[in-house]
Amino acid sequence: MEFLPISWRLQGKQALLVGGGEVALRKGRLLHRSGAILKVVAPEVCDELRQIVAEGSGKLLERNFENSDIEQCALVICATDDAAENARIANLAGECNVPVNVVDNPSLGDFIFPAIVDRSPVLISISSSGASPVLARKLRSQLESTLPARWGRLADLMARFRQPLKDKLDNVGARRLFWEQALDSPIVEKVMAGKDSEAEAMLAQAIDAADATSLSRGEVYLVGAGPGDPDLLTFRALRLLQKADVVLYDRLVGQGIVDLARRDAEMVYVGKARDKHALPQDNINELLVHYAKQGKKVCRLKGGDPFIFGRGGEEIDLIVQEGIDFQVVPGITAASGCAAYGGIPLTHRDHAQSVRFVTGHRKDGTVTLDWEHLVSDTETVVFYMGLVGLRQICNQLIAHGRQGETPIALVSRGTTDLQEVITGTLESLPDKIEGREIHAPTLIIVGSVVSLHPKFGWFKKSNE
Template identity: 45%
Template sequence: MSLYPLFVDLKGRAALVIGGGPVAERKIAGLLRAGAQVSVVAETLTDALQELVTQQALQWQSSPFQPAMLDAVWLTIAATDDPALNAAVAAAGESRQRWVNVVDAPRQSSVQIPSVIHRAPLQIAISTHGAAPVLARRLREHIESLLPESIGPLVALAQTFRSRIRQRFPQLGPRRQFYDWLHDGPVGQALANRQPAEATQLLETALAAADPAKPAAGRVTLVGAGPGDPGLLTLAALRALNEADIILHDALVSPAVLDLARRDATLIAVGKRGGGIHTPQSEIHRQLLEHARAGRHVVRLKGGDPFIFGRGGEEIEYLREHHIPYQVVPGITAALACAAYAGISLTHRQHARSIQLVTAHTRDAVPSLDWLSLVQPEQTLAIYMGVAALDAVQQTLLRHGMAPTTPFALIENGSRPDQRTLAGELAQLSELAQAHGISAPALLIIGEVAAMAHRQSWFGEHIDARPAGRLSAETPAQRGSPA
């Protein structure tokens, strides 16, 4: 048996729910969202349903179910834990030719309630014919992650202008081409940027133009890829990767993140990793401009966050100067991710009242830092790109008065499967890093909070390199993982 999919208009129409528990509560919420006039039949109600009754948003009958209750309703849902009662509701619906859904009982149901994705006025319903509701939920979650919030306003705008679009494009082919432009071009971009007035004006201008369906102009999305774990990507980043024509990616973007990109997207490495292939910033600018002007959606994929030591600001300045539309999708920067994966609270209230993010990508960059501000008490330092300058960082901090026993945590390949956390004291920082072969990418955390790694590190390998006299009595198992 196959189902015939329908979307039912229940606004102002009567619906009946049998049962007053948590399942009934979820079903009633969906009916009220659709504008139905809902009655519930149950001996008792959950607190949330009782509140709806108090607000007169829901009618309650505490008397036993009677088949005649179905006579005046359009849809009935049986949501009780009594199989006999559910069967009686289904039988009453069958005899009266009324649609009935029995929760988790597809054979008794004349109508089934699908998993629904809401992007009003857009709705997407998923049904497995009652065979695998958990799979339907997982599919819904996957599709949810691919649909931007702006798709709903775009559908609403298209609905408002539908008659004018049909009048302007009476032929189906040109009309389809215009709708593609509407979605992929500056109108969709303006809605994604939460600029509805601009989107409306762009659509008005396009409908009045001689050639409104010209190819969509290209655009650039700067995306933060995070530190490497693909699970740390935001939904907006995942959508951008699935919509990209061209992806210009840094060397530190992990292969696992690149694997999530659209299969036919062109991947172009523009690595700027020290000691290896180096793509000048001017060449990156040139490629952004070239591909965007060719009408492509370009994703500039950066490790961490585009605006934390990532030159994202320079790139959007260049795009703005050349009138290329752009968006920015922030990413989880290395300081946050590495600290979290090492069990370190960067601003623990007992140890740190502030945090400084600094970069020491070369030995020559070290003298330019404001060291007096960096050695202040009750402060955490998160030092990016400092592996090549560890000795200079260590000696300069000590020279400016930081205690030799100040804890440090050096996190290599943070959030990736090969993460290592080396923890010790500042006086031995450079020596220990060399002894354990720590290499870039690695983030250095200095301050009292770094000592948390000894007892709270939960991911990857942990190397406790404190002096023997200050080792705690904790065993690795005691220190271990919260899992």
């Protein structure tokens, strides 16, 4: 992150704007709307900028910039058409410890102007860190079209009731949960429909009925994070992740997904690598109960789907015993996500009429499975956690009747930008990857559907 996004209160503060043309005018409009007092310095100043300065009781100096102009200014905007002069003023501002922006040259300044979606008092700023202002404006236009203008009125309504709620609930956590529930209630629709008086009455009634004990009751969210691509997270998963006070996550959850949690949430890494556990499963189960009994909303964020080789049932079992409220949010399991991104349909009328998910995880150094039921030519078999046991899996399938020429795919870090798909046959694939560095997590797909990968592979060129 090259720039820290902040909201800066400028009401009543003097802002120096050097330049008087169209570029300076655009910055002058924003500064005027923010309540800053403009000091404009330029030999020539356009009429609209003159008017803005007058309306804001600012100062207009129709001459070249002088070093003393920077005194008592909260910030400086360099918007002349002279690059060398802009650089000189920016350097002077730095020496005076005054934040400076150089239009069209962000590398010389301390801050940049984002694209803004204005639903005052709600403001959304969008920045490309100066890399592509056009992209930032494009994103702004998309947000403008989806955010109702009345969101500002909703924020004003909530502001008026902040103190009454604080008088009713002295616990800050309970107040946050109240507002979260209010924003999921019909109150919002009343405001959007222009029925402000009805919304106000409903909000007052809700505050009167608010109960800190029930609001502060702990709850556990068992959330499937999907196979890796943050875009595959469900809306419900995202909403609960951002609601959680505590997030327990493991190595199968990508950083892009972890970063979507609330900034003030407590993040607890419990993650497991093969044969190496940051925390034993029993300890994870106990942690969920521990945090929930403190009245916290706890998100157990799990790669894939929590109920498909995710031990979700074990974690929920203890939660149920302790009488703790919980929700389970399904996620796109690795088999579905990795197969789709690898261009391998798990079922296909001409290849496979069923699919079976099995775990290839070793137990006592062996892969113990019901092999004779995994050799149908019309069924796709997907092995989770099978990389170490790959040779044994292939040998056992062949020994129990599956043809050695059966196609097989090994998908590494599926659905991410680092995805790699290695294909071969039951006979050839173990030797093909011998001595090769394969990155977890991996998934193994066996069946004739794998033969469709060269034709259907769309996400990324595989390494074959």
